[in-house]
Structure formats: C-alpha cells, structure tokens
Amino acid sequence: MPLFHRCDGDLVTNLDPIRRMMPLVMPGRNDSIVYHTTRWDIGRTRIWLQNYNRSRGDRPRVTFFHLVLYASARMFHARRGLNRFVANGHIYQRRGVFLSFAVKTRFEEDAPITTAKLAFPEELSFEKCVDMISEAIMQGRSGQLSPIEREVRFLTRLPMPILRLVVAAGNVLDRFNLLPASLIDPDPMYSSMFLANLGSIHIDNAFHHLYEHGTCSLFGVVGKPQRRLQADRSGRTAVREVLPIQWTFDERINDGFYCLESLQTLRRIVEDPQRYLGCQPVCEPVGGIGL
Structure with missing residues (x-):
C-alpha cells in the first residue's frame, strides 16, 4: 500500500497476484511494451465524413483523426x-479520460511540434469534441505557448547541473505520489x-515507444489511409480502403485479451460511425449508445 494518495488516480486493489507482481518484475514501461497493428475498413467511414462535413458548412473540416480521438474517448x-497506469510498482485507475496528441505548427521540416492534452468527459458529444480538437489545433x-511549453522553456534556461537536480526532484516526488496536480x-x-497523426505526413508503418516519464500506458500512430486487398468476415476478398494504426501498450495494466477487445470497441465506431454517431451536426452523447 503506497504511503500517499495520487492526485490523478486511485489504487486498484482487486488484482490477481500475477498482475500485482508484474510492475515489480518489469519496472519500466519499455520493459513491458507490446506492439499491435490494426487495419480498419473505412469505406463507409469516408462517405459518412463527406456527408458530415457538408452539414457543417464553412466550419473546420472533420477528419479521420477527429473520429479516432472521439472513438478512443468512448472506448x-x-x-x-x-x-x-503504473506508478512506483502499483497499478492505478485514472481519474477521467485525457487524450494527448501532437500538432505540427507548419508543414515544413524545421517547423516545431507542439502537443495538446484534452479532457474528454463521458457526456461529450461528437460535435463538441470536433470543435474542442479543432480549437486546440x-x-x-x-x-501561442501552452503551459507545458512555457514550463520547459523556463527550465531549459537553467544551468545543466541545476536542471538535472530539478528533473530528479520531480521524479522523486512522482515516485512517492507527491507531484502536485499543477504539474501533472x-x-x-x-x-x-x-x-x-503521422498519416498527415505520409507515414503509415511506424510504432512509437512509451515514455518512462509520466503515466501514459498507450500510444497510437494513425497512418495514411491506403487501398489493400482484404477479406471481409465472410472470406470474400476485395480491394478496400483501410486505415492503419500502430499501437504500443504497457501490458502491466491489463491482459492482452482485454486490450484487444477494447480495440474492437474502437474499431466498431470508426468503421460504422453512422450506426453509433448518426449524421446530424449534433450527435448522441458518449454515454447514450451501448457498445
């Protein structure tokens, strides 16, 4: 039992002995990394997006990336x-759903990349989700600098020995669940x-590592839509448009079967948004549709 409570999660106590031991046997995220590739049929999805964008008029265009983010929140x-997530050998249930993504400020080689982190409450509609993501982009x-960018710019002005001490102190505070919410x-x-979203820069086959810093247990790389010869559930093959996504998991948080079944929840929404979201500008809330 940890000495202090975390501000961002609750200790999971009903674990079987094997899973309870895994963070001790594999103390780092990249000790316990699992890679998985999915390719989802997006033929119906593209038609749905075209219809949905017509209904939005001159508002920002909705893309596959918006849909994958929203479907991930629902998942x-x-x-x-x-x-x-795992912290200091313990498994925690995260308080709330928070998704992060990277934004290329300009489509140029030397353009910097900024990141955004957004909270996705359960009642969030797809329409509001699109507006929230578009605003963040x-x-x-x-x-305009984000809070984390201002923090990093300030820290990198410090002499290297002091900066090392500051980073080490942050790691110690996080290890003992004392890192304040203002930093988390x-x-x-x-x-x-x-x-x-590496598909926007024409990359579709890259996996990403997990960071030892922080608590993110899942990384996804959305590739560029491509046409492939693929079989449907009845075994018939045809050339279909698919969306490749490369996943990186921390296997300590749950077993592989649970994780793959969770991705099936995500796949169903991405492949058939008409069924789960409808086609109107104001869509059903996250909690309103059974999966």
Missing part, C-alpha cells in the same frame, strides 16, 4: 480497465493515451 469510458499553430494536469505524458 476508455466503456472499458475502464484500459484507463490505468488552431491554438497550437498560432504560436498540463503534462501530455500524464494521459490515457497519446495519439500521433
């Missing part, structure tokens, strides 16, 4: 056992998932 609310490309809340590495 975490429906499958709470995936919204966990526009803010990232505006040149804006940090994109303290999130349910980090999603990278």
